Amino acid sequence: MHQACGCKQDAASVTGLVQAGRPVMVEVYLLRPGPGGGLAYRRAHGHLGVGETPDEAALRIGQVVPGAPVRPAAVHSTSWRHLADGTVVLTYAVAPDPDPLAAAHPVTTTDLVHGPAADRPSPLRVDYEQVAVHAARHLALVIDTSPLVRLALSADPELCQALDALPRTVAGQLSLA
Numbered sequence: 001m002h003q004a005c006g007c008k009q010d011a012a013s014v015t016g017l018v019q020a021g022r023p024v025m026v027e028v029y030l031l032r033p034g035p036g037g038g039l040a041y042r043r044a045h046g047h048l049g050v051g052e053t054p055d056e057a058a059l060r061i062g063q064v065v066p067g068a069p070v071r072p073a074a075v076h077s078t079s080w081r082h083l084a085d086g087t088v089v090l091t092y093a094v095a096p097d098p099d100p101l102a103a104a105h106p107v108t109t110t111d112l113v114h115g116p117a118a119d120r121p122s123p124l125r126v127d128y129e130q131v132a133v134h135a136a137r138h139l140a141l142v143i144d145t146s147p148l149v150r151l152a153l154s155a156d157p158e159l160c161q162a163l164d165a166l167p168r169t170v171a172g173q174l175s176l177a
Contacts, residue, residue: 022082022085022086022087022088023047023048023087023088024047024048024054024087024088024089024090025045025046025047025048025083025087025088025089025090026045026046026047026048026054026057026058026061026089026090026091026092027043027044027045027061027089027090027091027092027131028043028044028045028058028061028062028091028092028093028094029041029042029043029078029091029092029093029094029131029132029135029136030042030043030044030062030094030095030097030098030099030104031093031094031095031096031097031132031135031136031139031159031163032095032096032097032100032104032159033096033156033158033159033161033162034104034106034107034162035106037158037161037162037165038106038107038162038165039106039107039132039136039159039162039163039166040104040105040106040107041097041104041105041107041129041132041135041136042097042099042102042103042104042105043128043131043132044061044062044063045061045089046060046061048090054077054090054092055075055077055092058075058077058090058092058094059075062075062092062094062098063098063099064094064098073095073096073149073152073153073155073156074093074094074095074139074142074149074152074153075092075093075094076092076093076138076139076142076149077090077091077092078091078092078093078134078135078138078139079091079131079134079135079138081122081126091131091134091135092135093135093136093138093139095139095153095156095159095163096153096156096159105128105129105132107129107132107133107136108129109129109130109133110133110137110166110167111130111133112130112133112134112137113125113126113130136163136166137166137167137168139163140163140164140166140168141168143160143163143164144168
């Protein structure tokens with residue numbers, strides 16, 4: 001079942017053991033330009049259907065409809081985590097949001113959360129805005145490395161500008177030296 005959710009809610013503890021046979025949830029962060037040149041997002045989620053690929057589920061859950069007036073230019077898998085009950089959560093960024101009139105939440109931080117130690121990378125708590133920021137920062141990096149995604153998103157210069165302003169360190173510091 002598809003559900004749109006609000007922000008600033010606890011996305012559940014990411015601690016716990018993944019068990020075989022547990023469900024797979026696909027969550028989609030629908031990105032758009034936000035107030036003051038920033039970003040805004042909506043979150044939608046649902047379970048992976050039988051015989052459905054995660055990409056297909058992301059399109060379904062994000063309500064991406066062929067022939068709709070606004071069609072996302074980019075759909076990209078950005079991360080995964082698991083919930084305390086063992087559910088595996090696959091996260092996707094969809095940009096631009098195919099429903100730009102639906103209520104969305106402004107992104108108020110670009111900071112990422114980290115695990116408590118170098119050998120424990122999963123944060124103890126994650127809220128939806130933090131996942132949205134991670135997805136947006138990941139998409140910003142993909143724009144830098146994929147001419148196809150850069151070209152596809154160029155039709156929305158406001159969104160490109162907001163993504164271009166994000167740091168490119170997705171899950172730690174990247175070093176090219």
